[in-house]
Amino acid sequence: MIVRELDLDLDAFEGPFDLLLTLVLKDELDLRELDVAGIVLAFLERLAEREELDLEACGEFLVLIAALLELKARGLFPDEAAELADLEPEAAAEELARRLAEYRRMKDAAAWLRERLASEGDRFFRLGPAPLAAKVETPLAPQDPEQLARVIRLLAVEPPQVSLEHMALRFPPVLQFLERFRAVLRRRSRFDFDGEVGRLPRIEQAVAFLALLELRRSGEIRIDQAAPFAPIRVARAREENSNRDERTVAWNLRSA
């Protein structure tokens, strides 16, 4: 039986004894939180499962547990450890008995409370903050009314108007491009869209494109494009359509 592999299941720790010792030595586990009696019980249970007494394991366990107990005692009673050490064996036994009796009484008191709680478990009552509790008032440092007025005056000032002019988009009217394209087509039978508007700002190019679509819809022009992103070629439509569509275009004209 290997003491270090003893499995423990305590309130403060769960795992092999070996790991517990490592954690204690590294100060990562507070020995004061540890129930040493629980370790002893686990060891005794393991021992009881075996037929024969493993003297070596018992010896090792005794040494380890004694060291643990001493560490814990020092942690719990930094001053009193010295006090007890100074006592004669007789007086020390007296003191030990007194402390055991004190703990025993508290254990019994806890048992009484547990019983009481069980018998009072069917008493239900409202739980809430006491409405009669004194209201907590946050004390304020003395304030100067003049200063308060100054601050409020600062807040009351109308903020300056921020100009949004630069954010407005201005569109040239579609009509402008309709007339321009018609003028071009009166001189030439076809033109290249990019060649005509390529030097204009982006927004004007977009409006020009709308004008192109408008002309296409009214049947005044034909549009060809060999491939996506290839130059757009615009040509005059057949003569007979143009007169009829003049009116349709007229009421379709809108500024974008």
Add this chain to the structure above:
Amino acid sequence: MEPPLRLIAGNPLDQLARTLEALLVVASAPLPVEELAAAADDDPARVEAALGLVAERYREGRSGVVLEHVAGGWAFRASREAAVACARLFERPAQRNLSPAAMETLAIVAYLGPCSRPDIARIRGVAADSAVAGLVERGLIAEAGRDDAAGAIRYRTTPLFERVFGLESLSQLPRLDDLGTDAEEIRGRLDAVAEKRTA
């Protein structure tokens, strides 16, 4: 004057009793007689007599609401016969779910309080930090100043503790001398073990 404990029409205390009922309904913590008297603007002795009327009206077996003297004051609670229904309405209160460590710590604070965490650790032999924190969170114990010598925070039980455990006051706890085993007896047992070992 005979204290009129029966509810009869025209009882001079009836008006006061109704006021007390109202005060007890709006309160969420037990109200001591003095506080009731101040709120009702009446004489404490008359308030006590009127409380007798109210208690008679709201007693176990007669009403779903029961008046009880608990935690140093008077408070309404649900009757025990309605407990099952109440339990269906509410989750189990956290105050009733206590580990053995918490219960021992609570007992120590109830008997020896105000006492500090080192005091508790000295008796239990295990650090009490987490048990104390849990009890504070449940509202069963609260801070009560600091230790004069070491400056450690001391704790005492709260009125909620008395209410949860159904105690009129801490004096209802059993006497410490009646609990546990005598130090002499433990000493005797220690000696017996020592003798057996040397034999």
